Amino acid sequence: SPASLSTEKTTLRLAHNMNESHPIHQSLLHFAELAEEKSEGALTFEIFPNGQLGSEREAIELTQTGAVDATKVSATALESFSPVYALFSIPYLFDGADHYYTVMESDIATDIYDSTADNGFFGLTYYDAGIRNMYTIGTPILAPEDLRGLKIRVQPSETAIEMTRLMGGAPTPMAFGEVYTALQQGVIDGTENNETALTSNNHGEVAKEYSYTEHAIVPDLLIFNQSRWESFSPEEQRILKEAALESSEFHKELWAAETAEAIARAEEMGVTFHEDVDKAAFRASVDPMHQQVKQDPDLAPFYERIQEMRKEGHTND
Amino acid sequence: MIEKINGGLGKIIMFLSSVMFGLMVLVAIWQVISRYVLNAPSTFSEEFLRYSLIWVTMIGGAYAFHLKKHIAIEMLVNRFSAATQKRVRQLVQLFLIVFALLVMVYGGIQLVSLTLSQQTVSLGIPMGFVYLSLPISGLLITWFCLTELLTGKNGTTQGSDEPIDL
Amino acid sequence: MALLAGISLIVVFLGLLLLGVPIAISVAGASIVTMFLIAPFDVAIFTSAQKMVTGIDSFTLLAVPFFLLTGIIMNQGGIALRLVNVAKLFTGKLPGSLAHTNIVGNMLFGSIAGSSVASAAAIGKVMNPLQEKEGYDRKFSAAVNIASAPTGLIIPPTGLFIIYSLVSGGTSVAALFLAGYLPGILWGLATLVVAFFIAKKKGYTTSSATKVESPLKVIWEAIPSLFLVIIIIGGIIGGLFTATEASAVAIVYALLLSFAYKSLTLRQLPGIFKEAVELTVVIMFLIGTSAMLSLVMSFTGIPSAISSAILALTDNPILILLLINVILLLIGIVMDVTPAILIFTPIFLPVVMEFGMDPVHFGVILIVNLCIGNITPPGGSALFVGSTIGKVKIEEVIRPLLPFYGAVIVVLMLVTMFPFLSTWLPTLAGLME
Ligand code: NA
Ligand code: NA
Numbered sequence: 001s002p003a004s005l006s007t008e009k010t011t012l013r014l015a016h017n018m019n020e021s022h023p024i025h026q027s028l029l030h031f032a033e034l035a036e037e038k039s040e041g042a043l044t045f046e047i048f049p050n051g052q053l054g055s056e057r058e059a060i061e062l063t064q065t066g067a068v069d070a071t072k073v074s075a076t077a078l079e080s081f082s083p084v085y086a087l088f089s090i091p092y093l094f095d096g097a098d099h100y101y102t103v104m105e106s107d108i109a110t111d112i113y114d115s116t117a118d119n120g121f122f123g124l125t126y127y128d129a130g131i132r133n134m135y136t137i138g139t140p141i142l143a144p145e146d147l148r149g150l151k152i153r154v155q156p157s158e159t160a161i162e163m164t165r166l167m168g169g170a171p172t173p174m175a176f177g178e179v180y181t182a183l184q185q186g187v188i189d190g191t192e193n194n195e196t197a198l199t200s201n202n203h204g205e206v207a208k209e210y211s212y213t214e215h216a217i218v219p220d221l222l223i224f225n226q227s228r229w230e231s232f233s234p235e236e237q238r239i240l241k242e243a244a245l246e247s248s249e250f251h252k253e254l255w256a257a258e259t260a261e262a263i264a265r266a267e268e269m270g271v272t273f274h275e276d277v278d279k280a281a282f283r284a285s286v287d288p289m290h291q292q293v294k295q296d297p298d299l300a301p302f303y304e305r306i307q308e309m310r311k312e313g314h315t316n317d
Numbered sequence: 318m319i320e321k322i323n324g325g326l327g328k329i330i331m332f333l334s335s336v337m338f339g340l341m342v343l344v345a346i347w348q349v350i351s352r353y354v355l356n357a358p359s360t361f362s363e364e365f366l367r368y369s370l371i372w373v374t375m376i377g378g379a380y381a382f383h384l385k386k387h388i389a390i391e392m393l394v395n396r397f398s399a400a401t402q403k404r405v406r407q408l409v410q411l412f413l414i415v416f417a418l419l420v421m422v423y424g425g426i427q428l429v430s431l432t433l434s435q436q437t438v439s440l441g442i443p444m445g446f447v448y449l450s451l452p453i454s455g456l457l458i459t460w461f462c463l464t465e466l467l468t469g470k471n472g473t474t475q476g477s478d479e480p481i482d483l
Numbered sequence: 484m485a486l487l488a489g490i491s492l493i494v495v496f497l498g499l500l501l502l503g504v505p506i507a508i509s510v511a512g513a514s515i516v517t518m519f520l521i522a523p524f525d526v527a528i529f530t531s532a533q534k535m536v537t538g539i540d541s542f543t544l545l546a547v548p549f550f551l552l553t554g555i556i557m558n559q560g561g562i563a564l565r566l567v568n569v570a571k572l573f574t575g576k577l578p579g580s581l582a583h584t585n586i587v588g589n590m591l592f593g594s595i596a597g598s599s600v601a602s603a604a605a606i607g608k609v610m611n612p613l614q615e616k617e618g619y620d621r622k623f624s625a626a627v628n629i630a631s632a633p634t635g636l637i638i639p640p641t642g643l644f645i646i647y648s649l650v651s652g653g654t655s656v657a658a659l660f661l662a663g664y665l666p667g668i669l670w671g672l673a674t675l676v677v678a679f680f681i682a683k684k685k686g687y688t689t690s691s692a693t694k695v696e697s698p699l700k701v702i703w704e705a706i707p708s709l710f711l712v713i714i715i716i717g718g719i720i721g722g723l724f725t726a727t728e729a730s731a732v733a734i735v736y737a738l739l740l741s742f743a744y745k746s747l748t749l750r751q752l753p754g755i756f757k758e759a760v761e762l763t764v765v766i767m768f769l770i771g772t773s774a775m776l777s778l779v780m781s782f783t784g785i786p787s788a789i790s791s792a793i794l795a796l797t798d799n800p801i802l803i804l805l806l807i808n809v810i811l812l813l814i815g816i817v818m819d820v821t822p823a824i825l826i827f828t829p830i831f832l833p834v835v836m837e838f839g840m841d842p843v844h845f846g847v848i849l850i851v852n853l854c855i856g857n858i859t860p861p862g863g864s865a866l867f868v869g870s871t872i873g874k875v876k877i878e879e880v881i882r883p884l885l886p887f888y889g890a891v892i893v894v895l896m897l898v899t900m901f902p903f904l905s906t907w908l909p910t911l912a913g914l915m916e
Contacts, residue, residue: 061428061431061435064431065427080435080437081434081435083436119434120431156360156438157360157438157439158360161358161360171358172358173358
């Protein structure tokens with residue numbers, strides 16, 4: 001038959017570790033619907049939410065070997081598989097949301113996505129996962145001095161610890177699930193995350209000062225098994241790619257609405273949002289990390305390209 | 318001869334596992350000290366502890382097949398005639414060998430080769446080193462079950478008459 | 484698919500189990516055969532291998548071997564003896580006071596150790612000879628010790644709640660620990676009541692052995708042992724330590740205490756570690772292979788199929804809980820606690836959550852229920868150790884145990900019907916809403 005779509009129905013497995021009420025689940029459902037629609041029912045997805053098939057790391061391994069065809073993971077989880085992804089953990093890599101979107105929609109992103117091709121998978125698209133900011137129990141964090149001596153929970157990684165130390169705080173690595181209790185008991189003075197953590201994890205009940213330090217923007221990624229991808233016809237690949245990009249756009253709106261709702265609900269809880277943060281001072285404090293990246297042969301080329309875009313972004317203002 | 322080898326192997330496994338276990342207690346204590354006393358939280362300890370537990374379980378767990386420590390229910394088998402019991406126990410050993418070779422050795426080697434290029438988050442060692450415990454455990458299980466089949470010592474019951482639970 | 488997978492799981496599992504294949508490998512075998520039905524060969528092998536390793540890759544889980552080691556250290560005598568002396572303060576005036584001392588001793592020991600086996604051994608070693616000297620029926624003494632030993636599995640700290648936390652998808656260990664206090668104490672009280680009536684009937688009196696010369700001295704001597712509660716539970720609830728860190732601190736503390744009491748020497752250490760390793764690897768190996776089973780179940784949607792089947796039968800939550808309790812009781816009789824938690828949590832938790840039950844409450848029901856199996860034949864580990872220590876045959880101790888079975892089933896019913904018994908303390912501490 002001349003049609004490049006196979007007449008046989010292919011069911012693909014897609015895993016992620018969020019619950020079914022999370023916006024990312026809606027966006028992945030949307031992706032699956034789009035793919036099915038565009039392929040006239042030839043490509044369908046079975047979605048496994050809630051980390052049913054394992055942690056992010058396990059799910060990536062399952063995607064590598066083809067037990068699962070696609071997985072939504074955080075860029076942080078991909079650091080172990082390709083050093084390039086460590087870039088996203090560098091504080092102030094992006095000069096705000098505009099710079100971030102410019103980069104993620106450029107060929108830098110696709111080059112990063114393809115860096116794991118030898119590992120059996122590649123990135124198909126990205127999904128917004130918010131901007132990370134500091135939030136605390138007592139004083140708002142408007143400048144590095146405000147962080148001095150404060151115990152700040154961070155993800156258990158060297159980069160996060162170094163960042164917090166350079167910014168002026170005392171880093172306390174801790175599993176995410178323990179943060180609420182730790183805040184409540186005063187084991188930590190604050191932590192850092194996007195606005196939704198205030199409401200979905202109730203951190204806003206305890207931590208009332210949310211300061212827009214905007215120190216990191218870490219995307220989620222939809223990764224795909226390489227050999228499964230290569231088994232598709234160009235037409236099928238085009239359909240999947242299109243569906244993926246459209247679902248990313250769809251997710252942008254969903255995520256923005258989710259964030260706005262979180263902010264409104266957090267304000268009801270009594271959380272104050274502080275915009276007047278001296279970001280330049282924080283950016284300067286973590287400069288040693290930027291200097292380090294420039295020395296790293298794996299990261300430097302990507303880093304330089306991203307910084308180029310910052311300049312371009314600025315001329316557009 | 319085979320008994321001597323197994324005895325020696327068991328001693329080595331138990332020695333390594335016990336030392337590892339002791340080390341794990343010390344590292345966990347270190348994690349507390351580094352956080353509260355030194356105010357410089359340890360970043361290697363959590364990963365070290367998790368991966369040590371995996372190795373101790375896999376290696377010690379293999380030896381536990383030789384010691385018959387794994388919980389089994391032998392109510393039914395014990396009612397059979399001596400000759401049938403022997404044959405059933407041989408069958409069980411065969412099944413254990415098939416499982417160990419297929420899942421632990423074959424699957425384990427696949428897993429190791431896939432993850433040698435993957436770095437663990439804080440120790441930065443290849444993830445394959447952690448998974449390596451699986452095929453090695455599988456080989457040990459195969460060896461212990463095989464020697465049992467060959468030496469014909471299938472009369473001993475599994476550890477069902479001993480308390481293994483918490 | 485769920486039906487086919489379910490049948491395959493049950494048939495293969497039971498087949499292997501009855502042939503005498505270790506439970507860990509029966510679970511693994513059933514899982515992989517079922518995987519072959521739904522996934523390509525290599526995929527099934529790869530994911531099974533992966534799950535076997537990652538199933539034990541958990542920081543929280545480390546608390547299980549550490550608590551085991553603490554129990555083994557405390558089993559060496561010095562600590563048990565001092566706790567028994569404290570127990571005498573509470574129970575000295577009751578008829579059959581030695582039996583009551585045994586029960587309270589098990590509860591106190593259980594409040595610092597996480598094991599019914601260690602408790603039955605340590606307290607039984609101290610109490611059974613005293614009871615025999617005072618003319619107690621040996622079978623009755625053993626039954627009392629056995630019946631009250633599981634309080635150590637329900638009153639925190641306990642490895643069972645940690646394992647449940649893991650398989651239930653991260654239920655708060657701190658909340659579960661607090662939830663165990665009232666049901667565990669209730670279990671102890673229920674056995675006290677039974678022991679009281681039997682002792683009265685048998686004409687046992689108070690005993691000179693439970694006379695305490697100087698209560699203050701007894702309490703003073705036990706304070707270092709009881710301080711473990713503050714280190715472990717206080718440390719966890721207060722957010723000072725994680726459960727794993729607390730368990731490691733408990734090991735060091737129990738070691739120092741045992742050295743100070745001279746109930747332990749350095750030369751015994753290698754043997755203690757060896758014993759801990761042997762227990763650890765068996766439990767962890769089982770946890771690893773059970774992770775394969777959990778994966779197969781979520782792949783095939785078995786829990787939701789069971790849940791709709793049960794909900795089609797009845798949508799009365801009380802009836803459903805009753806039904807689940809009966810099933811679990813039967814399971815607990817043939818299977819020991821840990822494997823039963825690993826295998827049946829993923830099946831029943833989604834069902835009860837469907838009608839709004841809290842995972843903390845269900846965890847307590849599950850563990851109280853399975854603890855009954857811990858003291859029933861054939862496979863109850865506390866029953867085994869308690870009768871060995873009490874120098875009686877298992878068959879002999881069943882009859883005197885019968886009234887205790889009745890009492891703990893009443894406790895199970897209370898814990899099932901009244902969620903506040905489990906949820907009140909964790910709510911008070913702000914760990915639950
Ligand atoms: Na306990
Ligand atoms: Na039993």
